[in-house]
Amino acid sequence: MKIQGKMFLWLSVFVLIMTVVYGVWSKEVAGTTALALTFGLTAMIGYYLAFTAKRVDEMAQDNKEADIADEAGELGFFSPHSWQPLALALGGALAFMGVIFGWWLMYFSAPVIVIGLWGWVYEYYRGENQNQ
Template structure:
């Protein structure tokens, strides 16, 4: 993770330089704002990866002498299926559609988003997967 953190932090420096040059040269606020937001997102991802790399063991990608087989094995747990992202996606689509159509559409999208978020967070705390 250490190398990925450095890559994102260097990418953020590049995006910041390009945002400043673009903003001064074009004087166009939307693209300049988008580049500064991309800079912020890149800094957040880079900081998270660099911070996490200090707390976990070094992976095979951080070793110059590592082989591909050194990174083999179990990566982690991934949910086999879940309907909750669909509910969040539909609710989010309705919420963004509310900007174009009318704010009344938020009355339909907010419950979908809340139910999808609640279900996704607690999907392994009920039924056969419940811990006791």
């Protein structure tokens, strides 16, 4: 976290310099205000990360000798045989085509989306995948 804190603090310094340069050269209020707000946000994030880095243990990104796998954790469980994402993609494609061709197509896409979502949520509560 120390690295990210330093990066955001240096970014905030850069944005502050660019805010002053842009404000002097362009004399435009909206862009100067947007850059000033960007400076404030990057400074807040940098301060938070630097402050938090002092309170937590050293992480792998703070160690120059660390490997990529040192911070790797469990990614989670992904269903290997699920057909439900295909149904959701088909329903989503129909829904977006409904925006293009006419809203009446939503009447056909909504049931496909609901059935795909229902099947995906309750996939491991029925059939051969049912937990016992």
